[in-house]
Amino acid sequence: MAGFPAGGTDNILLVTDSYKVTHHMQYPPNTTTVYSYFESRGGKFPNTVFFGLQYILKRWLTGQVITLAKIEEAKELYTRHFGKDLFNEEGWKYILEHHNGYLPLRIKAVPEGSVIPYKNVLMTVENTDPKCFWLTNYFETLLVQVWYPMTVATNSRYQKEIIASYLDETADNLAGLPFKLHDFGFRGSTSVESAGIGGMSHLVNFMGTDTIASITTARTYYGCPMAGFSIPAAEHSTITTWGKDDEVAAFRNMLERFPDGLMACVSDSYDIWNACENVWGKELKELVIARGKHNGTLVVRPDSGDPPEVVIKVLNIFGAIFGTSENSKGYKMLPPYLRVIQGDGISYETLESILSRMKENKWSAENLAFGSGGALLQRLNRDTQKCAFKCSFAVVDGKQVNVFKDPITDHGKKSKKGRLTLEKTKDGYATMEEGHGDPKKDLLVTVFENGKLLKDYSFDEVRQNAELDLVKQRKSSQ
Incomplete structure (x- = not known):
């Protein structure tokens, strides 16, 4: 079909799951903030090497990623896909007109290459424009794909430990x-x-x-x-x-x-x-x-x-x-x-x-x-480290809401509540929930805001962050 490249597209509006397209209509009235986080909930290895977010940000989210042509392409595709018009054309045109096509999002994350015990926050995402509350979780699909580079880096590092x-x-x-x-x-x-x-x-x-x-x-x-x-x-x-x-x-x-x-x-x-x-x-x-x-x-x-x-x-x-x-x-x-x-x-x-x-x-x-x-x-998947992206905080009708889920059939899927910080403790790391953390101790770094990459990690920095303690000890003793 003309206008739809076979096998892929650079239209960021199309890089999501189908049901996300309808979610702008599902939040409570007068929602102005949606705040979500990403973590490894457990899995094969007790620690994870956080890596690959910068690839996703540079490849997909940085700069003027919304254009009128992309909005029109998405509207046509989704109308055919659902058999009716459920697409948030108004919301995307608002971003184009008021933000020049730059995404009004703030993303914070641990430094790339960091080795963090599972069950800790690794990344948070929130909208910076109250009219774009629906935008945060629209990109869950794409952002969760950080599971792949993260899990490969983790698997590789654990083999490095053995060797x-x-x-x-x-x-x-x-x-x-x-x-x-x-x-x-x-x-x-x-x-x-x-x-x-x-x-x-x-x-x-x-x-x-x-x-x-x-x-x-x-x-x-x-x-x-x-x-x-x-x-x-x-x-x-x-x-x-x-x-x-x-x-x-x-x-x-x-x-x-x-x-x-x-x-x-x-x-x-x-x-x-x-x-x-x-x-x-x-x-x-x-x-x-x-x-x-x-x-x-x-x-x-x-x-x-x-x-x-x-x-x-x-x-x-x-x-x-x-x-x-x-x-x-x-x-x-x-x-x-x-x-x-x-x-x-x-x-x-x-x-x-x-x-x-x-x-x-x-x-x-x-x-x-x-x-x-x-x-x-290849011999790994998103559940190798049980990677998940969940909403933990919202502002609805001017009121702050600590959001969570806790399925009675699987408490292992219980999610975190409120605004989160990751802090270093004497025993390692701890995720502070419900805004109880100390912002000065927060290890999460703002890497993306309003369409701009704020932190550009070099590969040397990533490697240094991920280096084995044994190697660091041997180097320091030389």
Whole structure:
């Protein structure tokens, strides 16, 4: 149909749930303020990394986002959608005429990258024009989508905690930590946009990625010139096109085409044990060693089988052939020109089993890196951290109303009351309800007001806010 782009639109009036279009008619008469908040009500991880709101604000809400053409497009679409005219044309034209198309909203949020225990307020939203009380919750649909970058960043950070703890126990230092979990998730994402958002969220914690969309998204929305890095690497097609009998030639080509630096080669196309023991370990052994003289490191990638078993067997084969050294913690290290990356079956749930098996066998975690795809960017949803957006305060007929819900069938969905602040306490964090907090102690920052972005976080700021306490402690002790 002419006038309606396939697959999406930049018309902010259309980026909501259908029923929101009718809500301007449902509030009590003489409502002038609607105030809502966003939180993680619980979920898989006890803390959440708040991240991604700035992307939403810059992408959708900042500037003159309401025009007459957008209002007319929305009216036509919604009239057809509902079969009658329920669209708030008057309200949107008011915003266009009195606010020049800028949204009269105020959004406060914790600093991006903040690590906050669940059941705490993370963001509040309210209208700044009493005639636009209906606007606050119109954008719930869009704003709640911060659940995705937030949850990816949280999932990634918890994996970083596991890796960091094993490095701390079995490696000389944590220097290699930023590159220990590599993003392989582009092809498994639901869209290029979701790959960019999710991949960028992983880069809050790490610096390794093969998801190009993640680095372009971080560049555009967080001003980061280069958020992630990668290395030359083989896939099965570039190895198997040489044929099974010529696998050695395929491997040799990798060593010769990339004579220095890090290079990864998938090695399980046929027989991972033969590849490690006879191809890398005999026929190409001298080339692998010689490449090390040019600061070259071969990273061998098994890509099938039971990860803990495969990793240990590969390390043992290489250790027997290339030799090992012992680090300051008493754990074995392969020569610096040889490492392993496990990129199959990696998730928060599987990391521990691999790293604990390595530790049991006296292998340092420094020998291994991980790659993760679907489990990193896709195996999660809004309920992973039970994200919710609820109204907690309103002004009706000039009276302040503390708004809440408390379903008798599920008290876990009980919502907070009144105006909220987030404050630091001796035990961590606390959300103060019903306006009882101290505004001077409030950690929520006004990031958006009346169509303007008031706080523009750099990616470095986000990373610093999200950094592990263990890493901060090690840096401070150096």
